[in-house]
Amino acid sequence: MAIKVGIPKSLLFYEYYPLWISFFEGLGAEVIVSDDTNKEILDIGVKASIDEACIPVKIFHGHVINIKDKVDYLFIPRIKSLFKNEYICPKFSGLPEMIKSSIKELPPIIDVEINFFKSKKHLKDTVIRAGRYVSSSNRVIMSSYNRAYLEYKKHRKKIKEGIINELTGADIVKNNIVDVRKVMVMGHPYNLYDSYLNMNLLNKIKQNEAKVFTPEMIDDKYLNKYVKDFDGELYWTFARKLIGTALYLSHKECVDGIIYISTFGCGIDSVVGDIVEKLIRRNSRIPFVHISLDEHSGEAGINTRVEAFMDMIKWRDVLEDNISAHG
Amino acid sequence: MKITFPHMGNTYIALKVIFEELGAEVVIPPKCNKNTLELGTLYSPELMCIPFKITVGNYLESIEKGADTMFMWGGCDVCRIGYYNTLQKDILQSLGYEIQMFCLEPMKNINDVKNFLKKLSFVSGSKNYIKVLPIFIKGLRTLYEIDELDDLVIKIRPRELNRGAVDRLYSSFKEDVNNANGYKSIVETIRRYKEKLLKIEIDKDKEVLRVGIVGEIYTVVEPFINQYLIERLGNMGVEVHRSVTSSEFIKEQLDFIPFLKSDKEEVHRGAKPYLNTEIGGHARHTVGNTVLYSEKNYDGVIHLMPFTCMPEIVAGSILSIVEKDKDIPILKLVLDEMTGESGYLTRIEAFIDLLLNRRESKFYERDISWS
Numbered sequence: 001m002a003i004k005v006g007i008p009k010s011l012l013f014y015e016y017y018p019l020w021i022s023f024f025e026g027l028g029a030e031v032i033v034s035d036d037t038n039k040e041i042l043d044i045g046v047k048a049s050i051d052e053a054c055i056p057v058k059i060f061h062g063h064v065i066n067i068k069d070k071v072d073y074l075f076i077p078r079i080k081s082l083f084k085n086e087y088i089c090p091k092f093s094g095l096p097e098m099i100k101s102s103i104k105e106l107p108p109i110i111d112v113e114i115n116f117f118k119s120k121k122h123l124k125d126t127v128i129r130a131g132r133y134v135s136s137s138n139r140v141i142m143s144s145y146n147r148a149y150l151e152y153k154k155h156r157k158k159i160k161e162g163i164i165n166e167l168t169g170a171d172i173v174k175n176n177i178v179d180v181r182k183v184m185v186m187g188h189p190y191n192l193y194d195s196y197l198n199m200n201l202l203n204k205i206k207q208n209e210a211k212v213f214t215p216e217m218i219d220d221k222y223l224n225k226y227v228k229d230f231d232g233e234l235y236w237t238f239a240r241k242l243i244g245t246a247l248y249l250s251h252k253e254c255v256d257g258i259i260y261i262s263t264f265g266c267g268i269d270s271v272v273g274d275i276v277e278k279l280i281r282r283n284s285r286i287p288f289v290h291i292s293l294d295e296h297s298g299e300a301g302i303n304t305r306v307e308a309f310m311d312m313i314k315w316r317d318v319l320e321d322n323i324s325a326h327g
Numbered sequence: 328m329k330i331t332f333p334h335m336g337n338t339y340i341a342l343k344v345i346f347e348e349l350g351a352e353v354v355i356p357p358k359c360n361k362n363t364l365e366l367g368t369l370y371s372p373e374l375m376c377i378p379f380k381i382t383v384g385n386y387l388e389s390i391e392k393g394a395d396t397m398f399m400w401g402g403c404d405v406c407r408i409g410y411y412n413t414l415q416k417d418i419l420q421s422l423g424y425e426i427q428m429f430c431l432e433p434m435k436n437i438n439d440v441k442n443f444l445k446k447l448s449f450v451s452g453s454k455n456y457i458k459v460l461p462i463f464i465k466g467l468r469t470l471y472e473i474d475e476l477d478d479l480v481i482k483i484r485p486r487e488l489n490r491g492a493v494d495r496l497y498s499s500f501k502e503d504v505n506n507a508n509g510y511k512s513i514v515e516t517i518r519r520y521k522e523k524l525l526k527i528e529i530d531k532d533k534e535v536l537r538v539g540i541v542g543e544i545y546t547v548v549e550p551f552i553n554q555y556l557i558e559r560l561g562n563m564g565v566e567v568h569r570s571v572t573s574s575e576f577i578k579e580q581l582d583f584i585p586f587l588k589s590d591k592e593e594v595h596r597g598a599k600p601y602l603n604t605e606i607g608g609h610a611r612h613t614v615g616n617t618v619l620y621s622e623k624n625y626d627g628v629i630h631l632m633p634f635t636c637m638p639e640i641v642a643g644s645i646l647s648i649v650e651k652d653k654d655i656p657i658l659k660l661v662l663d664e665m666t667g668e669s670g671y672l673t674r675i676e677a678f679i680d681l682l683l684n685r686r687e688s689k690f691y692e693r694d695i696s697w698s
Contacts, residue, residue: 093606094641232413267637274372
């Protein structure tokens, strides 16, 4: 019987799922992913975790409880740093400990430390340590990782494909297709793609005749180019990506509106959200709204704000720019 | 150049020594008060942690008093302290103040110390940073003296025979030390008061509760944020021990220097079964010190953290098993600008009552109710 590896569908799963799933499947394990976030998962997560934690971490607790009895191993890596000289968030580094202390009767946890703060040299060690739980052959582990990495790259490419051209605005303006509005939704990937947490926000925008973009659709090389203009040190990966996106957008002005999603109590958003808002308001004329989410899931409030924001964008088309300055 | 810095407990006395010896004019911000917090909250991002809000308030009040150069400790950690100076600069500049800011980065090796000394020498106007070194050491010595005095105060306070004797002495110390200038007279003042403290009549054999305080350094050290917790506990007859102090913190930062020793390894040993890695802030210390307190048979632990503090949330989560494993009661207090005094006091009093009852039932014959 194949070893069952459980992966909670939460936090950085949304960024790395092709890599993680195909890595363990390549080793011959059966990968069990938790259900989509739902009310039950949210409720048990909120109950199990510490009160002060942010909602994504609480939901993570719920996902762990959702699959813990069905699997032999749980994959909860300690993600400290993904890029050189950058951290993620203290809660990500302490995640295995948080889970162990709040949830009882857990299967063994694959809690390898992913730490590329100094360099990516020991990537191989990290991969082998994670794979050892399932396979004993280093060769099999590495070849499975290489194949999984290709999957991941394909996935990244799919996200970016064609979209970056649209974002720079070059093609669209030339072809005079202006009837589709473009809205950038910014935030951490686990806030953007968890449609229960954000109350289906992306679809709500689509229903309002607008195209949705996310920071992942912008190529890293553009982000890194613009982020150099930022005055100050950026040592969080999320901060670099989001502030880079903000600088890029305020420079190109290629979207019609920006919605920033944050969660209540998120330490990173308290800093980054503020910087992004100031950058966009100072350097551009793009409408901006900051929506903060928590476990009190009142959908009407979100609906009202999104609709008002979209209406405002639509009025801009009619009311502004069309009046000749010469009378 | 009029230099200022944010308050963090009594650290200002050491900073005053350093900058005065360097020949700069020092503007000490008014003691943290309600106005500081309100000013800070007004201009800070909404969900920012409370130390940030207080420091912004300190700067604004100092600027009113004429300061034009800000000093800040900060640097690159996993938590948001490293973004403090970027945001603060931005806030102050958008308010229209023309100020200069320089920041103390965390020191990891001798080179970092050199860079810091170079920054300091810019304050004095001289280019020779070697000359700054003795001044820096004078500042450190002052810091140690003050923390020693504070440790003495919290030891004596619960045992004093005349209620309020320590507090009266301490407030006159504050007055004297604020009027003193320069390293020599400040250290003399501290030592003089140390002697006076030792002369206070105490009940040596008094059985007192012992409570350890763990948590984020700013909330532990700054009495305005923790609502004078240490003073209050002392007056309730509880001996308090602070696990994080500014002098211990600096020792840990500088312990690559051979002759400096810190308790870091001991703390890490304590934390090992629960959290065997650095995750930023003081999380590892919080867990480690709680374990150490339980080994030293303390009656209880109070865990202080600012609202939304990321490392302390992880620590708080872990403390829930430490509490059960080591059988030590832990009270978690989350502090922000909304913290109301009465609710806070009620919780502390209830916790102390619990500890008293626990001690009676654990170590003495169980009291039988007379009613």
